[in-house]
Amino acid sequence: MAIDTTMKTSGSSSGGGRAPSADTGRRPRRRRPGRAWVKTVVALLLVVEIYPLVWMFLTSLKSNNDYLDNSTWSLPTTWEWGNYTEAWTTGNIGLYIQNSVLAVLPALALILLLGTAAGFALQVMVWKGRSLTLLIFLAGMMIPPQMILLPLFTVYFQTGLSGTLWPLILTYTGTGLPLTVFMMATYYKTVPRELFEAATIDGAGILRAFWTISVPMVRNALLTVGLVQFFFIWNDLLIALTFTNDQDLRTIQVGLLNFTGDFGATQYGPLFAAICINVFGTLVIYLFLNQKVMKGLTSGAVKG
Numbered sequence: 001m002a003i004d005t006t007m008k009t010s011g012s013s014s015g016g017g018r019a020p021s022a023d024t025g026r027r028p029r030r031r032r033p034g035r036a037w038v039k040t041v042v043a044l045l046l047v048v049e050i051y052p053l054v055w056m057f058l059t060s061l062k063s064n065n066d067y068l069d070n071s072t073w074s075l076p077t078t079w080e081w082g083n084y085t086e087a088w089t090t091g092n093i094g095l096y097i098q099n100s101v102l103a104v105l106p107a108l109a110l111i112l113l114l115g116t117a118a119g120f121a122l123q124v125m126v127w128k129g130r131s132l133t134l135l136i137f138l139a140g141m142m143i144p145p146q147m148i149l150l151p152l153f154t155v156y157f158q159t160g161l162s163g164t165l166w167p168l169i170l171t172y173t174g175t176g177l178p179l180t181v182f183m184m185a186t187y188y189k190t191v192p193r194e195l196f197e198a199a200t201i202d203g204a205g206i207l208r209a210f211w212t213i214s215v216p217m218v219r220n221a222l223l224t225v226g227l228v229q230f231f232f233i234w235n236d237l238l239i240a241l242t243f244t245n246d247q248d249l250r251t252i253q254v255g256l257l258n259f260t261g262d263f264g265a266t267q268y269g270p271l272f273a274a275i276c277i278n279v280f281g282t283l284v285i286y287l288f289l290n291q292k293v294m295k296g297l298t299s300g301a302v303k304g
Contacts, residue, residue, distance in 0.1 A: 056279070060084070060272035067268040083269035084277070087259075093274045095248065096255030103165045103240075103251060104233045107172035111180050112226050114173070119184025120214050124196060125206070134185060140178035149242050156243065167243035168251070172233045180225055187221040188214070227289055234282060252278055 059067065060083055062076045070077065087093050118137070122130050156167045191214065199209045215222070240251040250258075256278070259271040 053279070053283075056272055057276055060269060060276045062269055062272075064265075064268055080269055083273040086267075087270040087273040087277065091259055091270050091274055092255060093252065093277055096250055096252040097277075099165065099244075099249055100234060100251040100253075103168040103172070104230065107169045107176070107233060108226060108230055110169070110173045111176040111229055112222055115177055115180030115184050115225070116215065116218070116222065117210065118177075118181045119186075119188050120210055122181070123185045123188035124191070124193075124214065134182075137178045137181045141182070145175055145238065149239070153242060162243075163246055163249070165249060168240060171239050171243065172236070175239075176229045176233065180229060183225050184218065184221065187218050191217045223289065227286070230285075231282065 055073070058076060061079045061081065063078060063080050066077050066080075121127075122134050122137075152167070152171060156162050161167055161170075195213055195217070196209050199213055204212070235253060236251075237253045240254045244250045244254055247258075252274075256271065256274055259267045259274065
């Protein structure tokens with residue numbers, strides 16, 4: 001009995017019957033090499049996007065001599081915070097921003113109202129010739145704005161609209177409608193038709209179905225399209241420079257051309273201060289509405 005017990009004990013303690021330990025069963029985790037590259041690319045993109053903003057802000061705090069005599073990449077020797085005051089008062093940036101708001105907001109309201117109604121009529125309503133009408137709107141996107149400036153200038157002059165902001169409002173509305181109609185018609189494809197059928201059975205007319213059902217369903221799309229059109233119109237220079245023959249009617253993009261001092265010398269400090277006011281103001285609007293824009297972009301995607 002003793003021999004058998006010894007043999008079993010020795011056999012159980014031999015290397016062949018040893019149970020694997022918990023440490024040897026674990027495999028070391030391997031780091032994915034792709035993550036490091038992704039972080040590097042994201043960091044480079046952040047530098048590319050943020051560094052020009054920082055440089056622009058630092059340049060807005062330089063004096064004119066500091067900008068011309070020292071290196072472009074150097075820090076300001078004296079921090080000229082008065083450049084912002086000069087840009088707002090002497091440069092009339094407040095007046096130019098007011099003119100931009102008075103021209104952009106009415107045009108944006110007309111674009112969204114008419115574009116949404118046209119998208120609803122082209123995609124939801126059934127009538128003969130709607131496909132051809134949509135093609136005509138798409139053809140309007142292919143016409144360069146430079147081709148219509150001279151005929152429009154003649155029409156505005158003959159009708160007595162020159163010297164007001166109406167040429168800007170009407171031109172912005174006409175040039176922004178084709179893209180808006182196309183995008184809103186695309187968004188209306190995602191709205192279930194059963195909603196409109198149920199509203200029709202309940203006795204709702206076309207106008208009620210449009211305002212109470214379709215508009216709330218595409219509100220994120222309206223915000224997205226409105227923000228895209230806002231940046232297009234706000235940053236316009238060609239149309240505003242063509243139709244604003246009065247200095248008191250100039251928009252902010254045209255007003256940035258007026259930062260000249262004695263003998264035509266450019267005042268770089270106030271100029272960059274005015275650019276900072278323009279850029280950072282629109283950047284705050286985009287950051288505030290960023291999530292809504294993302295929802296609006298994804299709501300128009302094709303569902304699988």
